[in-house]
Amino acid sequence: MVEVEIAEERGEVRAMLIEAASRLLREQGARAVTTRAVAQAAGVQPPMIYRHFHDKDGLLDALAEHAMVEYVHAKSGPEDADPLAELRTGWAKHVEFGLANSELYLLINTPGRRSAATDAGRDVLRHRVHRLAEAGLLRVDEARATEMIHAAGTGAVVALLSQPPDSRDPDLAAAMFDAVAAAILTDRPPTPAADVLPLTVTFATAVPGLPTLSSAERSLMSEWLARAISEMQSPSPAA
Known part of the structure; x- marks a missing residue:
């Protein structure tokens, strides 16, 4: 007990618990990661968790x-x-991480479970998508592009993890990226004569920084652009 108290003073108990949970997850799977088992593996009492x-x-x-x-x-x-x-690099790293940490990946991506780690990952993805929008490369709005990339990336990893390692298609993840990229990206930055949707998406990224406009005017312009983008993205009604 004295050793635990000394470790607590040095701030080591948290690291001991994380290491114990990691070892249980890696060696025995997600079901083994219970508060009691983690505490026992770390040599502390469950209230420490x-x-x-x-x-x-x-x-x-x-x-x-x-x-x-x-x-x-x-x-x-x-x-x-x-x-x-x-x-593309971020996508590859995401897939590599999922395959290298299969039990953890499936655990934090359980449907219906909110995870601070996955939320942080989405923030990184939103930043990357915003850079694409600023460059005039998106044919859909940023929110839809983010969700499509996230869904495809998670789906690709889960699909690969469902297969025996020696039977996995090594080109599946890259093919999924190319399919999503074709759906959300333009072939080149827009010009005044090009499709108006990429131009609108690009302009929407600049609205928050436009000078001379009031907050209310920026808000109204953002609302107009969002409505226009939504209508342009919607399938045209059958004739």
Whole structure:
């Protein structure tokens, strides 16, 4: 007990709990990650989990964040000036992480479960999609592009994880990226003579920074543009 108190003073108990949960998940699967089992593996009492993480979901989020930080640090590089190349690289890293951390990936992406780790990942994706919009490369609005990429990326990883490792299609994830890219991206930045939808999406990204306009005017212009984009994206009624 004295050793635990000393570790608590040094702030090591949190790290011990995350490591214990990671080991259980890796060796025994998601069902083994219970508060009692994690506490026992870490050599502490179960209330320690609630002191540091509030509940089991908080522990899982911390575990996911820890794994992602380690993975991203190992794979990190300078930001690509080309927003499309950056998106493709991010997609590849997402797939690699999911395949390398299968139990954790499936756990934090359980339908209906909110995860701080996945929310942070979506924020990164939104930033990358916004860069595409600023470059005039989107043919759909940013929200739809983000959701399509997220859904396709998650689906690709889950599909691959459902297959035996030696039977997985090595080109599936890249083919999925190309399919989504074709659906949401233009072939080139828009010009005044090009399709009006990419121009509208691009202009919408600039509205918050337009000078001389009041907050109310910016809000109204953003509303008009969002309505126009929505109508342009909607399928035309059959003649």
